[in-house]
Amino acid sequence: AMQLGEFSTAVRYKIPLKVLVIKNNMLNQIAWEQMMFLGNPQFGCELQPIDFAMAAEAMGAKGFRIERADQIETVLDQAFATEGPVVIEALVDAYEPLMPPKMPADYAKNFRQALPRTPGHERIEENIAREPAKSMMDA
Secondary structure (H helix, E strand, O other): OOOOHHHHHHHHOOOOOEEEEEEOOEOHHHHHHHHHHHOOOOOOOEOOOOOHHHHHHHOOOEEEEEOOHHHHHHHHHHHHHOOOOEEEEEEOOOOOOOOOOOOOHHHHHHHHHHHHHOOOHHHHHHHHOOOOHHHHHHO
């Protein structure tokens, strides 16, 4: 789900739920669908920057944040050792391509058409230039 209403129920009943929020301040799956499926530039997918770890704390649970890859193991160990519900907020790059293992030709065509008109296209292009995304686009 894209909401935290259910989490407050877990807090109320002390359910040992662990929630991982992959945070990029965008509806990134929708943005990539707009580009690859429809050939349209990304539009209207930016989200208000919400502090999900703080929201968990405000509900009476524990919140953790992962800002760098070297924090993953430590934070996950702490989160899973915590009794009751927990939110783990992992910050990720909104411009990292969400690419299928093998991109169908029509997706690649739509994506190439939409990318130049998409906000942040320069950063997306930089990320695509790295492997393995580059081979997916060249396929």
